Amino acid sequence: MAWLGRKVKIMGFAAAITLGICVISGCARNEKQNTRKEPYIIGVVTKSRDSEYWMSVCSGMEKAARDYGVSVRIVSPDSESNDKMQKKMIHDLIQQEVDALAISPIASEDTSYLGEAAGKEIRIVAYDTKLLADGIPYIGIDNRKAGEELAACMADKLGNRGKVGIVTGDLRQTAHSERMEGILSYIEENTDMEVAFIESGYANLLISDVEISRIFSEYPDVEGIFATSGVTALGIRQYLKESPVLVMTVDAQQDALTAVENGEIAVLAAQSGYDIGYETVRFIAENKENDEAVLEDRILEADILTEDGPLP
Amino acid sequence: MILMMLAVTASLTVVITMIFYGRSADQIEENYVENLYARIRQMGEALDESLGEIYFLTVQASCDEDILAKTKDYLASGEEERLAEIAQLLRMYSKRNVDVGSIYLMLPQEKIAETTLTPQLIEDPLRESGHLLVFSSPVEDSDGRICAYIMSNLTERSLYYNYLDGLEDGKTSKAMLLDGTGRIVSAKELFEVGRNHEAKQENGEKPENEQEMISVQYQMDFFGYSFWMEREKSEVLFDLKEIQAFMAVILAAVFGIGAVLIILITRAMYQPLKNLTETMELVSGGELFRRVEVTAKDEIGTLSKNFNDMLAHIESLIGRLVQEEMLKKNAELEALQYQITPHFMYNTLNSIKYAALLRGEEEIGGLIEDFTELLQASIKKKGRFVTVADEVHFAQNYMNLQRMRYEEEIVVDYQVQEEAFACFVPRLVLQPLVENAILHGLDLKAGKNRTVIGGKVEEGRLCLWVEDNGRGMSEAQIEQLLQENHKKEKGLSGIGVSNVKERMQLYYGEAGKVTCVSSEAGTKVCMCLPAYKEQDRYAL
Numbered sequence: 001m002a003w004l005g006r007k008v009k010i011m012g013f014a015a016a017i018t019l020g021i022c023v024i025s026g027c028a029r030n031e032k033q034n035t036r037k038e039p040y041i042i043g044v045v046t047k048s049r050d051s052e053y054w055m056s057v058c059s060g061m062e063k064a065a066r067d068y069g070v071s072v073r074i075v076s077p078d079s080e081s082n083d084k085m086q087k088k089m090i091h092d093l094i095q096q097e098v099d100a101l102a103i104s105p106i107a108s109e110d111t112s113y114l115g116e117a118a119g120k121e122i123r124i125v126a127y128d129t130k131l132l133a134d135g136i137p138y139i140g141i142d143n144r145k146a147g148e149e150l151a152a153c154m155a156d157k158l159g160n161r162g163k164v165g166i167v168t169g170d171l172r173q174t175a176h177s178e179r180m181e182g183i184l185s186y187i188e189e190n191t192d193m194e195v196a197f198i199e200s201g202y203a204n205l206l207i208s209d210v211e212i213s214r215i216f217s218e219y220p221d222v223e224g225i226f227a228t229s230g231v232t233a234l235g236i237r238q239y240l241k242e243s244p245v246l247v248m249t250v251d252a253q254q255d256a257l258t259a260v261e262n263g264e265i266a267v268l269a270a271q272s273g274y275d276i277g278y279e280t281v282r283f284i285a286e287n288k289e290n291d292e293a294v295l296e297d298r299i300l301e302a303d304i305l306t307e308d309g310p311l312p
Numbered sequence: 313m314i315l316m317m318l319a320v321t322a323s324l325t326v327v328i329t330m331i332f333y334g335r336s337a338d339q340i341e342e343n344y345v346e347n348l349y350a351r352i353r354q355m356g357e358a359l360d361e362s363l364g365e366i367y368f369l370t371v372q373a374s375c376d377e378d379i380l381a382k383t384k385d386y387l388a389s390g391e392e393e394r395l396a397e398i399a400q401l402l403r404m405y406s407k408r409n410v411d412v413g414s415i416y417l418m419l420p421q422e423k424i425a426e427t428t429l430t431p432q433l434i435e436d437p438l439r440e441s442g443h444l445l446v447f448s449s450p451v452e453d454s455d456g457r458i459c460a461y462i463m464s465n466l467t468e469r470s471l472y473y474n475y476l477d478g479l480e481d482g483k484t485s486k487a488m489l490l491d492g493t494g495r496i497v498s499a500k501e502l503f504e505v506g507r508n509h510e511a512k513q514e515n516g517e518k519p520e521n522e523q524e525m526i527s528v529q530y531q532m533d534f535f536g537y538s539f540w541m542e543r544e545k546s547e548v549l550f551d552l553k554e555i556q557a558f559m560a561v562i563l564a565a566v567f568g569i570g571a572v573l574i575i576l577i578t579r580a581m582y583q584p585l586k587n588l589t590e591t592m593e594l595v596s597g598g599e600l601f602r603r604v605e606v607t608a609k610d611e612i613g614t615l616s617k618n619f620n621d622m623l624a625h626i627e628s629l630i631g632r633l634v635q636e637e638m639l640k641k642n643a644e645l646e647a648l649q650y651q652i653t654p655h656f657m658y659n660t661l662n663s664i665k666y667a668a669l670l671r672g673e674e675e676i677g678g679l680i681e682d683f684t685e686l687l688q689a690s691i692k693k694k695g696r697f698v699t700v701a702d703e704v705h706f707a708q709n710y711m712n713l714q715r716m717r718y719e720e721e722i723v724v725d726y727q728v729q730e731e732a733f734a735c736f737v738p739r740l741v742l743q744p745l746v747e748n749a750i751l752h753g754l755d756l757k758a759g760k761n762r763t764v765i766g767g768k769v770e771e772g773r774l775c776l777w778v779e780d781n782g783r784g785m786s787e788a789q790i791e792q793l794l795q796e797n798h799k800k801e802k803g804l805s806g807i808g809v810s811n812v813k814e815r816m817q818l819y820y821g822e823a824g825k826v827t828c829v830s831s832e833a834g835t836k837v838c839m840c841l842p843a844y845k846e847q848d849r850y851a852l
Contacts (some may be wrong), residue, residue, distance in 0.1 A: 085375040
């Protein structure tokens with residue numbers, strides 16, 4: 001009888017183990033999540049889509065979108081001067097009723113679409129270039145400060161004297177206008193240098209040799225040139241070849257960085273397109289529940305690079 | 313037992329196999345779904361990119377200053393040549409993307425669909441049948457007036473053959489392109505285009521209630537369009553059946569190997585156990601000489617060895633017991649032999665007694681009788697307890713002999729109550745006290761020759777005492793008398809007062825006491841014990 005009892009016990013034990021295994025394995029099965037929340041969609045409008053800078057901006061945005069669980073819809077006009085196309089794209093994204101819109105405006109003063117966006121409760125954020133309207137947060141470097149720092153470097157290298165020239169991009173864009181203002185105010189307030197000329201309207205398009213040739217024949221004694229865009233600076237440098245004229249600019253493209261290492265560009269205020277893109281999406285994603293709040297600008301640091309490395 | 317182990321093994325194997333099968337089936341289905349999802353995602357990303365490109369070139373064309381100028385020119389002049397030039401420009405745009413079927417310039421009086429970033433599905437305006445996916449963007453002059461629309465068209469069929477056809481293989485699957493609202497934008501069957509698709513789900517997931525079909529969906533990031541695809545589960549089940557067969561073979565093989573191993577192991581374990589059990593049964597039947605054969609060094613081997621050792625120990629114990637029993641018997645036989653001698657002695661002494669009486673020597677005859685009785689009392693082995701009367705009689709015998717020996721007048725006064733005579737006391741307790749009084753108490757030369765032998769029963773206790781009027785004893789002498797443990801060599805027997813005291817304590821414990829009081833007037837040794845009349849009441 002005792003033996004029979006033990007048999008029953010062993011069988012019971014085996015049954016209990018079996019049941020346990022079944023229960024555990026049953027419980028351990030991963031049930032797939034059956035529902036998914038609608039993604040938060042950020043419409044992004046760039047100024048252009050062909051330059052390395054803008055590609056890195058887009059790369060940073062897509063990475064941040066993955067990191068913060070939002071979706072980005074990036075559209076780009078064909079060039080940094082096609083404000084008409086950019087405006088159409090902004091309009092299309094607003095029609096699409098995206099949740100937020102990140103714009104790098106070609107025309108900073110054109111704010112005609114803000115009302116339409118507000119009507120659809122779409123948050124607008126400006127990045128890379130400010131939008132001249134109240135309550136629109138800006139994510140990017142302090143362009144005026146970058147201009148001042150370039151001017152300080154130029155003054156240092158030229159001994160606070162001599163003639164310099166400025167070649168800027170489209171002055172409707174605050175990025176270029178603020179850089180220029182920074183350069184001019186520093187030179188005026190702190191140096192005996194003279195600004196021989198200001199040529200504007202060159203934005204991410206290689207300045208033609210004819211233009212450069214005209215400028216240098218008009219101002220042969222210029223010792224330094226500020227270009228508010230890296231591509232323009234590289235065009236000028238290519239023309240100048242071995243000339244001792246100092247070229248300084250703001251950019252983050254790899255070829256501009258290489259030109260600094262080679263000494264072709266004397267000083268570069270480097271802004272990271274990737275960082276600007278990443279921070280923009282992060283900024284929107286972090287504030288997505290914060291619809292009513294007026295948001296502060298997020299200013300990113302620009303590194304001042306020379307042939308010898310970054311300046312402190 | 314083997315059957316039971318086999319049953320347990322079989323059930324565990326089946327359960328484990330079922331769990332693994334379930335897992336594998338889930339995994340296969342999951343992999344299958346993931347694979348499908350990866351395919352439609354790839355297609356989705358390609359289409360998304362292409363649509364993005366078409367959107368870009370549509371907007372670009374709508375902002376084209378040349379097109380604007382020529383359109384305005386045409387609207388003003390109505391010259392057909394302008395239209396040909398515009399058509400030439402639009403062809404340049406359409407060549408930039410292979411998916412673009414055509415790009416039209418629609419004049420504003422021909423109202424078309426609302427312009428948005430997302431393409432619209434419309435009936436082909438040129439052909440009676442078929443659908444187009446249209447991107448449109450207005451061509452505006454500098455004042456913002458709309459002069460015309462640029463329409464980039466993709467035919468539904470080209471979408472189907474470029475993107476969906478590759479996803480469908482055979483009759484068991486179905487693929488569709490849906491817009492953000494769940495309307496079918498492209499499908500194999502033309503009649504389905506434009507209808508609402510019911511089974512709209514989230515990306516990459518399959519409905520729980522769907523038993524026959526597996527369906528997956530990928531929603532494109534940019535335009536919100538979705539690729540939807542379903543496939544019959546039977547295709548996956550085909551793989552599962554293979555797994556089932558494989559599992560069955562594995563199950564059978566594992567069970568077979570397990571069964572063989574269990575039988576072998578159980579036999580190896582069970583045989584020594586069986587040997588042990590059988591030997592135990594034989595030993596319990598009395599065959600103590602049996603031993604278990606120890607074949608292994610495992611637990612059962614140890615158990616068997618210990619059992620064998622225990623048997624050996626029991627055998628040796630039994631041997632010793634038998635030996636001791638034999639020795640005891642021998643001793644008893646010897647003792648019987650020794651008893652013969654006193655009988656002979658008593659008989660001889662009686663013969664001498666009667667010879668003396670016949671010759672008229674009554675005193676010698678009486679002394680011989682006293683001696684014989686005293687000898688019998690001291691040698692007799694049976695009966696450890698005697699009555700006080702017997703004890704007093706032994707004391708009288710002893711006194712008679714002592715009187716003859718010392719040739720002195722020893723006066724003995726017997727003061728024993730009648731009630732005390734019938735009480736039992738250990739044999740020979742009074743004689744040692746009398747002997748002590750004669751040997752150490754009386755001073756015959758000084759005329760101190762009086763001894764009292766007393767006894768009384770009081771409150772259930774019997775007290776016997778021997779009192780003399782002799783020299784008296786010091787405290788040290790009394791202590792020596794009561795504590796002295798060595799064997800006495802003088803006197804009748806080896807029994808002294810200390811021995812009496814020990815025996816009293818041994819038989820009666822606290823109730824048995826021997827005390828001694830002494831002064832210059834003499835010594836009184838007294839013993840007290842419970843008064844009783846059943847001979848062996850205090851026998852040990």
